[in-house]
Amino acid sequence: MGFAIQKTLSLLFLIVIGLLLKSKLKSKDHKQAVKTLILTIALPTVIFSALMKLHVQPSLLVLPLLVILFNLIFLVLLNFTLPLYGIKKGSPEIRTYMMLFPSLAPGLSCFPFITAYLGEETLAKAALADVGNKVSVLFLSYMLAMHWFYKYNKHVKHNRKDKIKSLLLDMVNEPINLVMLGALTLLTFNVFLEDLPLFLQDSITLLGNLMTPLILLFIGIAVIFNPAQFKSIGKLLFFRSGMIFCLSALLVAVAPGMSESAILLAVVLPQSACSFWPFAHINLVEIMERKQQEATGGEITPIFNGTLATNILAFSLPFSTLVILGIFSFSHVSPVAFTDATNLLLIGVCFIGVSILPGIYNLLTVKKKSRSGVKKRILVAIRKRDV
Numbered sequence: 001m002g003f004a005i006q007k008t009l010s011l012l013f014l015i016v017i018g019l020l021l022k023s024k025l026k027s028k029d030h031k032q033a034v035k036t037l038i039l040t041i042a043l044p045t046v047i048f049s050a051l052m053k054l055h056v057q058p059s060l061l062v063l064p065l066l067v068i069l070f071n072l073i074f075l076v077l078l079n080f081t082l083p084l085y086g087i088k089k090g091s092p093e094i095r096t097y098m099m100l101f102p103s104l105a106p107g108l109s110c111f112p113f114i115t116a117y118l119g120e121e122t123l124a125k126a127a128l129a130d131v132g133n134k135v136s137v138l139f140l141s142y143m144l145a146m147h148w149f150y151k152y153n154k155h156v157k158h159n160r161k162d163k164i165k166s167l168l169l170d171m172v173n174e175p176i177n178l179v180m181l182g183a184l185t186l187l188t189f190n191v192f193l194e195d196l197p198l199f200l201q202d203s204i205t206l207l208g209n210l211m212t213p214l215i216l217l218f219i220g221i222a223v224i225f226n227p228a229q230f231k232s233i234g235k236l237l238f239f240r241s242g243m244i245f246c247l248s249a250l251l252v253a254v255a256p257g258m259s260e261s262a263i264l265l266a267v268v269l270p271q272s273a274c275s276f277w278p279f280a281h282i283n284l285v286e287i288m289e290r291k292q293q294e295a296t297g298g299e300i301t302p303i304f305n306g307t308l309a310t311n312i313l314a315f316s317l318p319f320s321t322l323v324i325l326g327i328f329s330f331s332h333v334s335p336v337a338f339t340d341a342t343n344l345l346l347i348g349v350c351f352i353g354v355s356i357l358p359g360i361y362n363l364l365t366v367k368k369k370s371r372s373g374v375k376k377r378i379l380v381a382i383r384k385r386d387v
Helices: 003-020 028-052 058-085 092-100 111-118 120-152 160-173 175-188 198-208 211-222 227-254 260-271 277-296 306-333 341-386
Strands: none
Touching: 003 211, 003 306, 028 120, 028 175, 028 198, 028 211, 028 277, 058 092, 058 120, 058 227, 058 260, 092 120, 092 277, 092 306, 111 120, 111 260, 111 306, 120 175, 120 260, 120 277, 211 306, 227 260, 227 306, 227 341, 260 306, 277 306
């Protein structure tokens, strides 16, 4: 069994263990404890470690900029396309999808395959590109979540200055943002991870190793099975993947001369699973909603659907890993399958086509039932006339 497949199975097995723990960790306090460990210790440590390892070459700075551009373009596209799939505009569901779908979690779903198939040099470029993703999911997504909270809860007292001050204070108070600020400060003085005392390096490594198992266990523990919701999420994940293939085709077309490894990186990195970090912002907004409701006793417009967010995370990981594994597997059989812009565009269109098949089937079923109902009414009318 190949390394990449073993890695995928090990990640999925941790989710299964989380599912088995559901009966032992039933209360909200149990789930909140796991979530707190992730958001205050594991995630901040991983971010700090990743930033402190960066030795950036100026020519590679275009990579994070491209990822930020991808996030912004995809966010705009989702605003116009999700309503076509029956997601009501202005609903908590569409805002949840718009928070999670542009985000990427390459560390869980993509980096192991890049290492196995493309090597460590390409992995280093992927890690640098992921800095742009971190800027998007940590800062831009946070600002968007706060904007929606105040927009749809205008009775929450604040003025423009207070709003900006509150946003800045909330950002500074979050452990993730604090460690980013600390890491960037150290980097400005040319202090990298290897320059820290060995005991600190070991502690950071040990704490960072907690992130992947904790996140996967939490997904298994928190996921709530809803067949209708999983069906809806599944078709939208096909749509997400198809749109990403089309965007990758556009990049390959406008940037000729890219190496095969660079093209594959541009194809597989955006196919990563949805990130856990926007989920952290969703959780923060839900805490703000509860506090506001307890303080005023008034109605609060829900901004996000927390259960939907959890299920998106749970479903996107296996979906993305299967897509990425398929890309690398077929690339070994046919090198041009995922390196030619035309092929990528066709694959994207096919994925989007799969996403709309359930809607077409439902439409045809409704029409068939309607025709059947009309025929029955005609037959009944004929029988009554004959009588």
